[in-house]
Amino acid sequence: MEETTEIVSDGGDEAAPAAVTMDVENGLIEEEKNMDGEVAPALISIHPFEKSVVVAVGSELRLFNLEGNCSVSLIDDPSGPSHSDAIRSINFGASGKFLASAGDDKLVKIWETSSWHCIRTVSADKRVSAVAISHSGRYVAFADKFGVVWLVGLDEDDAKQTKVDKKAVPILGHYCSIITRLEFSPDERFIASADRDFKIRITVFPKLPLKGAHEIQSFCLGHKDFVSCFAFACPLGCAHGFLFSGSGDSTVRLWDFISGLLLATCEVGAMVGSLQYNGTEDGYPPVVTLEDNYFPTSMVLSSLTQRLWMVMGASNLPTLSATQLPTRIRVMSGFHKDSSDYNGHDPITLEDNEVPGGKKLLSELQGSFDVAMEEAALAAAAGAVKASMRNMLIKKEYALERREMRKRNRNDRKLR
Amino acid sequence: MPMAATLVFANPSDRSNAEPARFGRDFALFYSIRYEPNRSSSASKPPSPPGRVSFLSVPDRGRVARGIPREHPGNHSLSFALTTASQNRPRSTVAMSSNADTAQAKSRSGRLPRKRFYRARAHSNPLSDSHFPIPISPADFDCSHHYPYFFPPGSEGRSDGDAPPRKVRFADIGCGFGGLLVGLSPLFPDTLMLGMELRDKVTEYVKERILALRASNPGHYENISVVRTNSMKYLPNYFEKGQLSKMFFLFPDPHFKEKNHRRRVISPQLLDEYAYALEVGGIIYTITDVEELGDWMRSCLEDHPLFGAVPEEELELDPVVKLLSSATEEGQKVARNGGQTFRAVYRHIKLEEE
Known part of the structure; x- marks a missing residue:
């Protein structure tokens, strides 16, 4: 059972299976909370060469330049609107030339990472749930809550000659299902999309993708609940790569994405119990324990320095004003690319003063340095994110009485 | 499968003391009920005694014998099918x-x-x-x-x-x-x-x-x-x-x-x-x-x-x-x-x- 170690080491850019972690935490306890509004998780993303870290809380993007050890302010597109609602997805491409951010305000913004100017603002028809930048940096793809994936060309000459049609084009669609994540394969031959209907679709990314991506390579089917995240893994020496996915069914699965074959399943939910008793037994990946009350809402691995960056926080909390949205960042180090250079040290969580960028980074990205004290607020945030994400992704099952009521009040019944 | 049977509720004057339907869930699922106030005047059928529920082509009479159709406003025939659509709810x-x-x-x-x-x-x-x-x-x-x-x-x-x-x-x-x-x-x-x-x-x-x-x-x-x-x-x-x-x-x-x-x-x-x-x-x-x-x-x-x-x-x-x-x-x-x-x-x- 090496999945978990590999997912961290090879995935490169691995988002937290936040929902998985949360499902594990609460097991079967059904929470029937009626949230006032939707709460978005705080997100974190890191430059592929660890030049900068970005955290999104609500509609705010917080940026820290790790190279220069200073905070950076973004320069927004003066002609276009700014983010005004929760950001749902942020992504550096593999090249690190651009950062894309998108969310509930139906805007996709593309930032140039050397000057931090917004080079493009694309307005979408629906709320955007996922965004990805192709590895060559030529295309930005984003998915909306209706299951349609749109594509924007970023090519210089492309942009020049087609300044007019700045609009995105739909290239593929999951049938009216929320797309939870979108990613290009490392060789850019495929684009993968996951949805809340348990599907992961691998589509051939054509040479002229603006005409649509119609050829489906495979479907990775096996998850029994929404797919919350996935990552490509291409170990050296393998002809083609693999795909890892995490889901609300508390499993992490390994796929041969070319054929859609399920290669391995790791029952994270079932393992949690056994690990507590057996400690670090052979055959299990090393388990790292965080503080009891720290539930990351998003995480990302920097493949360069093998540090795992995590953030915990939420936007739009009904009880709190926008200025005091709590966020907490933790960094873990000591992940290894493969088992050969495994030096016997398990990954460790860094103390606040050991975090690269130190106090300056934390106070910039967390809003204040001393958030560690606001545990109650953080716990509330994590709870709200969990409830909101569940509401959004699980299938709605109405009580029998409610269905009967709806049926009785239906106004399309024919009267004779 | 006896999915539906028609139930005729025969007397208009009896509507005042008709109660809301109290069918078991099984019943509601499998039988559609029709309320026809003028049915008793039809020649083809012998007039039913007031307030009685009669069954037309009910394959399994014993199971549905206690149902009383729900009161409906208006004098005209109404049919309300309780059987429609989703049966994907838990059933006994x-x-x-x-x-x-x-x-x-x-x-x-x-x-x-x-x-x-x-x-x-x-x-x-x-x-x-x-x-x-x-x-x-x-x-x-x-x-x-x-x-x-x-x-x-x-x-x-x-x-x-x-x-x-x-x-x-x-x-x-x-x-x-x-x-x-x-x-x-x-x-x-x-x-x-x-x-x-x-x-x-x-x-x-x-x-x-x-x-x-x-x-x-x-x-x-x-x-x-x-x-x-x-x-x-x-x-x-x-x-x-x-x-x-x-x-x-x-x-x-x-x-x-x-x-x-x-x-x-x-x-x-x-x-x-x-x-x-x-x-x-x-x-x-x-x-x-x-x-x-x-x-x-x-x-x-x-x-x-x-x-x-x-x-x-x-x-x-x-x-x-x-x-x-x-x-x-x-x-x-x-x-x-x-x-x-x-x-x-x-x-x-x-x-x-x-």
Whole structure:
């Protein structure tokens, strides 16, 4: 059972299976909370060469330049609107030339990472749930809550000659299902999309993708609940790569994405119990324990320095004003690319003063340095994110009485 | 399956002390109730004593004897069907098994189910969250359950020697009452065909119909079956890549309003999935009596790079094409009313590299 170690080491850019972690935490306890509004998780993303870290809380993007050890302010597109609602997805491409951010305000913004100017603002028809930048940096793809994936060309000459049609084009669609994540394969031959209907679709990314991506390579089917995240893994020496996915069914699965074959399943939910008793037994990946009350809402691995960056926080909390949205960042180090250079040290969580960028980074990205004290607020945030994400992704099952009521009040019944 | 029976509530003057319905859930599920105040004046029936509930063609009287229909305003006949639509809620197991038994017994006797007991709304929302069981992947789809003749017990999916297990080759999406399946079955006796229908009651009907046909024609109709599913969402859960050789979309819901176009079963995005399920060379058949929808389906297929039109000469020779308008219940209705049909038949082609 090496999945978990590999997912961290090879995935490169691995988002937290936040929902998985949360499902594990609460097991079967059904929470029937009626949230006032939707709460978005705080997100974190890191430059592929660890030049900068970005955290999104609500509609705010917080940026820290790790190279220069200073905070950076973004320069927004003066002609276009700014983010005004929760950001749902942020992504550096593999090249690190651009950062894309998108969310509930139906805007996709593309930032140039050397000057931090917004080079493009694309307005979408629906709320955007996922965004990805192709590895060559030529295309930005984003998915909306209706299951349609749109594509924007970023090519210089492309942009020049087609300044007019700045609009995105739909290239593929999951049938009216929320797309939870979108990613290009490392060789850019495929684009993968996951949805809340348990599907992961691998589509051939054509040479002229603006005409649509119609050829489906495979479907990775096996998850029994929404797919919350996935990552490509291409170990050296393998002809083609693999795909890892995490889901609300508390499993992490390994796929041969070319054929859609399920290669391995790791029952994270079932393992949690056994690990507590057996400690670090052979055959299990090393388990790292965080503080009891720290539930990351998003995480990302920097493949360069093998540090795992995590953030915990939420936007739009009904009880709190926008200025005091709590966020907490933790960094873990000591992940290894493969088992050969495994030096016997398990990954460790860094103390606040050991975090690269130190106090300056934390106070910039967390809003204040001393958030560690606001545990109650953080716990509330994590709870709200969990409830909101569940509401959004699980299938709605109405009580029998409610269905009967709806049926009785239906106004399309024919009267004779 | 005794899905519905008609209950006549006979006396208008008695409405004052009529109580709200207190049926058991089983009852409410399987019997539709009709309130007919003027029924007692009809000559064909002896007048019922005031306030009595009489049963017309109730197969199992004892179980429903205590029901009193609910009060309804107005003097005219009202029918309210408690049986409509979703039966995917938890049901008492007793009701399930007893009904299944009756159904089994009936279809084994080879009597065709009667359509009037399986009335359902003409439309069903393809966007709603579905709660019926869906195979996790095509490997999870149990062919031996659907086609026991081709998968005798013990053969473990292998029909003859080392040949690969037989797979479903034709899919009728939105099969309705199953007319096409029944028409196709004798034409391709060795080809497995699957009908897919979203409406639960209609699926039940087709199931009964197939069982009855199998019982009365031993050795025939063993190659057709039906599943209740939302094919717009779950097609890849049933079929592997390139598994199908024919797909049928006959008289689909037109969804006229523009905001409902995304509910249409033929759309540029869904065609990607159909192309995935079809082998190269596999054919997609569409037909409708709504001109607007016919144009829509044709243009979707025409604009899709993975589909090419099948030439007219070939259609002339294809025995399936004649069935499109003649075999289905919907098609017969159109023919009866002298309506026009609009057909589009396309073939899955390989993508041309530019």
